[in-house]
Amino acid sequence: MTRDTSADTHVVVGAGQAGAAAVAAQRAAGFTGRIVLVGAEPHLPYERPPLSKEMLVKPESAHPIIRPATWYGENAVECRFGDAAVAIDVETQRLDLASGESIRFDKLLLTTGARARPYPLLDRLGVGVYTLRTIDDAEGLRGHIWPGRRLLVVGGGVIGLEVAASGIAMGASVTVIERAPRLMTRGAPAPMVEALEALHRAHGVAFELAAEIVEASRASDGEITLVAADGRRFVGDLVVYGIGVELNVDLAMSAGLEIEDGILVDETGRTSHPAIWAAGDVARRRYPALGRHLRFETWANAQNEGTGAGRAMVTGAPIDVEVPWYWTDQYGHNFQVAGEHVAEEWLTRGDPASGKYTLIGSTGGVVTGGLTVDNGREMRPLRTMIAKGHRVTDRAFLADPKSDLRKAP
Numbered sequence: 001m002t003r004d005t006s007a008d009t010h011v012v013v014g015a016g017q018a019g020a021a022a023v024a025a026q027r028a029a030g031f032t033g034r035i036v037l038v039g040a041e042p043h044l045p046y047e048r049p050p051l052s053k054e055m056l057v058k059p060e061s062a063h064p065i066i067r068p069a070t071w072y073g074e075n076a077v078e079c080r081f082g083d084a085a086v087a088i089d090v091e092t093q094r095l096d097l098a099s100g101e102s103i104r105f106d107k108l109l110l111t112t113g114a115r116a117r118p119y120p121l122l123d124r125l126g127v128g129v130y131t132l133r134t135i136d137d138a139e140g141l142r143g144h145i146w147p148g149r150r151l152l153v154v155g156g157g158v159i160g161l162e163v164a165a166s167g168i169a170m171g172a173s174v175t176v177i178e179r180a181p182r183l184m185t186r187g188a189p190a191p192m193v194e195a196l197e198a199l200h201r202a203h204g205v206a207f208e209l210a211a212e213i214v215e216a217s218r219a220s221d222g223e224i225t226l227v228a229a230d231g232r233r234f235v236g237d238l239v240v241y242g243i244g245v246e247l248n249v250d251l252a253m254s255a256g257l258e259i260e261d262g263i264l265v266d267e268t269g270r271t272s273h274p275a276i277w278a279a280g281d282v283a284r285r286r287y288p289a290l291g292r293h294l295r296f297e298t299w300a301n302a303q304n305e306g307t308g309a310g311r312a313m314v315t316g317a318p319i320d321v322e323v324p325w326y327w328t329d330q331y332g333h334n335f336q337v338a339g340e341h342v343a344e345e346w347l348t349r350g351d352p353a354s355g356k357y358t359l360i361g362s363t364g365g366v367v368t369g370g371l372t373v374d375n376g377r378e379m380r381p382l383r384t385m386i387a388k389g390h391r392v393t394d395r396a397f398l399a400d401p402k403s404d405l406r407k408a409p
Contacts, residue, residue: 005031005032005033005106005314006032006033007033008031008033008034008106008107009033009034009035009036009103009104009105009106009107010026010031010033010034010035010036010105010106010107010108010109010313011035011036011038011095011103011105011107011108011109012035012036012037012038012108012109012111012310013038013085013095013108013109013110013111013112013251014038014039014110014111014112014113014248014280014282015037015038015039015040015041015044015045015079015081016039016045016046016048016111016113016280016302017045017047017048017066017280017299017302017303017306018111018113018279018280018281018302018303018305018306018309019037019039019045019109019111019280019306020037020045020066020067020306021302021303021306021307021310022109022111022279022306022307022309022310022313023035023037023072023075023077023310024067024075024307024310025306025307025308025309025310025311025314026310026311026313026314027075027076027077028311029310029311029314029315030314031313031314033106034076034078035076035077035078036077036078036079036080036103036105037072037077037078037079037080037081038080038083038084038085038095038097038103039079039080039081039082039083040082040083040084040085041081041082041134041135041136042081042082043065043081043135044065044066044067044068044069044081045065045066045067046064046065046066046135047064047066047299048064048133048299049299050062050063050064051064051132051133051134051135051137051138052132052138052159052162052163052166053162053165053166053329055135055138055139055142056138056141056142056145056163056166056170057166057169057170059139059142064135080097080099080101083097083098083099083101084097084098085097085098085251086098086251087251087254088108088251088254088255088276090255090256090273090275090276092104093105093106093108093275095108105275106275107275107276107277107313108275108276108277109269109276109277109278109279109309109310109313110251110252110263110271110276110277110278110279110282110283111278111279111280111282111302111306111309112247112248112249112251112252112280112282113247113248113280113281113282113302114133114245114246114247114248114281114282114297115133115245115246115248116131116132116133116137116242116245116246117243117244117245117246118246119154119241119243121213121214121215121216122154122213122216122239122241124216125216125217125218125224125239126218127218127222128144128218128222128224128237128238128239129224129238129239129240129241130144130238130239130240130241131240131241131242132159132163132240132242133245141240144238145166145167145170145171145172145238146170146171146172147170147171147172148171148172148173149167149171149172149173149237149238150172150173150175150235150236150237150238151163151164151167151172151173151174151175151236151237151238151239151240152175152177152224152226152234152236152238152239152240153167153174153175153176153177153239153240153241153242154177154213154226154239154240154241154242154243155176155177155178155241155242155243155244156176156177156178156180156182156183156184156185156207156209157183157184157185157186157242157244158184158187158188158326158328159242160176160178160240160241160242161176161183161184161196161200161328161330162328162329162330163240163242164176164200164205165200165203165205165330165331168203168204168205168331169331173204174204174205174206175205175206175207175208175234175236176200176205176206176207176208177208177211177213177226177228177234178207178208178209178210178211179210179211179212179213180209180210181209181210182209183196183197183207183209184196186244187326187337187341188337188341189337189341189342189343189346189359189361189369189371190342191346191359191371192335192337192359192371195335195352195373196330196335199330199331199333200330200331203331208228208232208234210230211228211229211230211232211234212228212229212230213226213227213228213229214227214228214229215227222237223235223236223237224236224237224238224239226239245281245297247261247262247281247282248282249262249263249282252271252278252282255273255276256272256273257271257272257273257276257278258271258272260284260293261284261295262278262281262282262283262284262293262295263278263282263283263284264284264286264293265277265278265279265283265284265285265286265309266285266286267285267286267287267288267318267319267321268308268309268312268316268317268318268319269283269285269305269308269309269312269313269319270312277309277312277313278309279302279305279306279308279309279310279319280301280302280305280306281295281296281297281301281302283295283305283309285305285319287321296324298324298325298326299326300322300324300325300326301322301324304319304320304322305319308320322383322387323338323339323383323386323387324338324339325337325338325339325379325383327376333355333373333374334372334373334374334376335371335372335373336371336372336376336379337369337370337371338369338370338371338379338382338383338386339361339367339368339369339370339383339386340361340363340368340369341369342361342363342369343361343362343363343368343369344362344363344364345361345362345363346359346360346361346371347359347360347361347362347392347395347398347399348399349378349398349399349400349401350375350401351401352373355373355374356373356374356375357372357373357375357401358370358371358372358373358375358378358382358401359371359372360382360385360398362392365391365392366389366390366391366392367382367385367386367389367390367391367392368386369386370382370383370385370386378405381404381405381406381408382405384406385405385408390408393409394408394409397409
């Protein structure tokens with residue numbers, strides 16, 4: 001006999017992409033009990049990708065809010081926004097909030113995400129130094145970029161490059177400073193890096209690579225000077241830095257959950273405690289077919305794991321295994337990446353000079369990765385090929401942009 005769960009309480013801590021997906025998935029899976037969504041920020045759940053793009057350049061047309069406020073009431077989801085979770089008592093299965101409220105749970109889902117990794121050398125400057133992780137960060141930064149401003153972007157990852165593109169669109173002069181000898185050292189195929197760097201340079205962005213910042217100062221007039229270990233000096237009016245993230249695992253640690261570069265979870269999202277699940281950036285999920293745990297920091301992963309973990313809390317079904325995938329929009333161009341970022345060969349499909357093309361990565365004769373540039377319609381079949389371990393048998397077919405990848409031999 002199935003146990004009646006209508007009197008149960010499910011609590012989701014973290015009101016971002018994964019948390020919002022999870023509460024919707026629980027209702028869709030037929031859970032009729034109490035759901036409480038807890039978020040440290042006072043805002044409705046919102047998407048992060050627009051923060052470095054539309055929220056800066058065209059805030060009037062940006063729509064980062066995932067669902068209207070009315071949806072939560074209509075679906076009986078109690079919201080505790082702006083009231084951070086501060087402690088978990090695993091013995092009594094109780095969650096304590098900063099306001100003093102305590103909520104007893106039957107099942108708990110942690111979608112606590114991550115925060116911008118601090119850069120003490122820059123942070124001590126105070127005024128004129130920004131990170132971009134929250135909607136408040138975006139709103140605060142927007143008012144400090146205007147034509148003629150000199151913007152120094154420290155960190156040449158996806159966020160850094162998106163901020164650089166937005167800065168150019170807003171009329172600023174932009175210099176990107178990266179400590180590594182190349183951009184996007186984490187999670188980007190070399191052909192994509194080359195294309196993006198060329199695109200940025202064409203729009204006037206200056207790049208300073210292999211530049212380790214060792215000094216930072218701000219003059220009385222607000223001018224900021226950064227000095228690299230090799231003596232290079234960079235002068236600007238404001239700095240935006242993005243050097244990675246720190247996972248929000250404090251709650252999980254206090255609860256004694258097993259942690260190793262994220263909260264370790266099984267294929268359903270369940271942690272080392274039977275009543276606690278985790279999903280999104282903060283979770284490191286076991287992939288049985290690979291025999292190891294993996295963690296991803298993308299919109300797609302947060303949506304998939306949030307949905308899957310929320311459903312699993314109701315049905316016990318494993319989270320769908322999807323090929324890792326993300327996208328970035330810069331200067332009106334869309335880049336999408338899936339699968340492995342390193343391949344023995346990148347087969348070109350279409351003419352890169354046209355600005356619309358696909359690259360298919362293969363290793364050992366098997367499709368393992370892919371990149372589309374302004375050609376997003378090919379991403380879904382490409383991800384399917386990666387998932388199935390499609391073997392390259394007809395190179396001419398794959399290279400022909402007129403062929404249908406769904407019918408690849």
